[in-house]
Amino acid sequence: MGAAFADLRGWLGFLEDQKQLVRLRGALDLRYDVPRILEEHDGRAAVVFEDVDQRRSSVLVGGTLHSRAQMAQALGVAPTDMLAAYLRALAQPLAPREVQPAQAPVLEVEEPEVRLDLLPAPWHHQRDSGAYITAAVAIVRDPATGVQNWSIHRLQINAARRVGALILPRHLGHIFAVEEAAGRDLPVAFALGLPPGLLLASQAITAFGVDEAGIAGALLREAIPVVRSPRHGIAVPALAEQLFEGRVLAGVREPEGPFGEFPRTYGSRGDKPVVEIDAHYHRHEPYFQTILPASREHMLLGALPREAAVFRAVRHVSPNVRDVALTFAGGCRYHAVIAMAPQIAGEAKNVMLAAFSGANEIKRVVVVDEDIDVGDAADVEWAIANRVQPQRDVTIVAGALGSSLDPSAAAGGVTGKWGIDATIPVGDDRSRYERIRTP
Template identity: 45%
Template sequence: MTTTAAAAERRPVTTLRDWLTRLADTDRLAVVKPGVSLRHELAAISKRLDGRKATVFPEPDGHPVPVVSGLVSSRGWIAEAMGVPESALLATFQHACLNPLPSREITDAPVQQVVHREVDLLRQLPVPTHNEHDSGPYVTAGLVITRNPKTGVQNVSINRCQISGPDRIGILILPRHTMAYYRMAEEAGEPLEVAIVVGVDPLTLLASQAIVPLDHDELEIAGALHGAPLDVVQCRTNRVKVPANAEIVIEGRILPQVREPEGPFGEFPQYYGPRDDRHVIQVDAVTHRRGALFHTIVGGALEHLMLGGIPREATLLGHLQRSFTGVRDVHLSLGGVCRYHLVVQIDKRNEGEPRNIMMGAFAGHYDVKQVIVVDKDVDIHNADEVQWAVATRFQADRDLLVVPNALGSKLDPSARDGISAKMGLDCTVPLSAHEMEFKRIRVPGEESVDPAAVVQPDASALLAALLGRNATASEGDSA
């Protein structure tokens, strides 16, 4: 089955506006009263509704551009946007990563209906300030698109972008593909062309977080998720190509040899990323749709965690399954900020295998600091089930693996400049165990019970009648 045919059967969501309409039609969208403050109040409301409803904020602080938030705050919502059940979420994402569709360039795009060459970011865009100690307004849901100065191949990521002036943005760039492109440009004494794209559909957002080798354009993964090539258009002031149906694009250049203060900023571990001298974008133009929408992701909220977690799960699952055929599923837990704590479900065949899987997981992504390996009877998406496995199948003196002084996340405040310890817990049943030693209790027929078919309505009246009959029967016995 081709990617396109599969997507036709899936019927994925391909525009932000279609997704908002679906959320509204299913009572998962809240439209907030006009005039909410962009400083803290907007984020507070969005976070209070986190995971239950997405939010639309008309005229925030009187600005004509509405703000939207909380668009993909659960695994179920993301699977729904793909058109698949949750059980097929990772496989569908893996398939798209392995079968990208080249984008289709067009010349007349909705995202360029309005063009501002005189730039004043905070006047033209409603950029919120989220957390208490954030250093100012941040673009948090922008796809940062750059192009390899040598090959022209693009990269897509999401970076925190601080508004530092009317036409100036401070940006945190981690040591991955955007940094590699920037160093090529800086070594040549040139700025790196960049576009920040705000307001795309859920699947393009998710594709931006795919973990793929250098010179693999994530917009082509978005096309595969859509089942059709993504329409792109070249920016007005540089050669970067952006999604044609996006809401807003900020065009600019990452300046060579320039660093300015950026931060602090509330990050996904729910702590602040520190202030430091960071790279700087000089903004050359802003383009947008007529009646544009501005998407913001509240730092540390569910939308932030889900967008980072699911692509990492897909990558780690593929990585582990290439070496360990018994690996069935993986899950980056919410309590581990969808980055640091990995649960691996296996069909165990050999003793010692769980330790090898732990080491493979640590090598699969440097963010992973804890791996719990469980048997196939444990629901890894149920935190209570996982803790039950730790409680009943793990002994620290024989089942614990500790790896000191390894590379971890620089945003983990318990690490020391990114140097972290790794911990693995083997919570699998020994193959030599007696059959009944680890046999889970089970009530026959429990799974097939339909409470609606057996429970009577009006419990209060029924209870009163039962108590009355019992009292009468007791009096008769005593007589």
């Protein structure tokens, strides 16, 4: 087991040593050049844009995560141990360690004036409504419990001190709804410029009331240093590149979107919550991190946390589950494949039903036998072709909660879910299903 990477700089240094990072010099257009270059390097290399625009305040970097192999390196574990490592982190969080402001690199510089319009935030896709911050982790303290929450939200830059946010109905949405009903703004801190381990922790699917900072610490196998944000006293990663403090405004909605999203379609324009930014801190010569929507990076950040959530959910109904994968073509969110060794009739079906609710966005579940590689789409299709009788093995559930970004879903993301039991029926003559092999 190697060391995990605790900050973005260390991770970028590693990528550079591995020749998985390219540096580009010279002026480039944030709308027409940058996203195309990120797309061209997607799945291959991180890109550092040294001086994308002289007026801009930080060094732009994108594409910092490309593969499961890289994700394992970022966490300092073998690829085959990643799921187990994530499950361990969920089960045994490691609380963060508070450091003083003088020991917190993220507080090295305070900008005299908040100027979001001077950040090198790209305009990612053609029909997007404008420049977006896509890699900031929103950290809030739930006033009811004092427990903090981490989540990533796309942020549309509306003005020098104002962003619009998409807040889907999960933890931040719940906390904000309670505060807003009482007429109060919700203080929020945005940590920007983080290594894969912290981004993966922000995507954990947990019960309400679990602080993702503890999951980050457990994933890195070392408590992460946090510092109190100066205005709101929110504990934020001390090694982040940049920190913004603000308030989600009660009773305010402004138009946000459209925005190209992970399913490779546009999320629609609508009235969304607004955050007013009060303060901006950063390290010396900070990086500005961007995640190109629908890139491998965006997909992968969703995959491992959902695989862990599905694994946990299905283990409640069967001890015979071996592996789980969320597929790239399904955006690492909609389509799950589960490998198991069913021992009794109906067991695979129960596993499928549990997986539907392991994470809301899951729309299709394929259950296969252990001999099928869950990460290999052709292998899974082979199992469907040779082991499935649709009238017997396909299950459809109507009216469940899925993803509101699925264009085929009804308002709010209400969707059907379907499952395919592609396991060999228990009791069948297994020799009829045996795969040919050359001697």
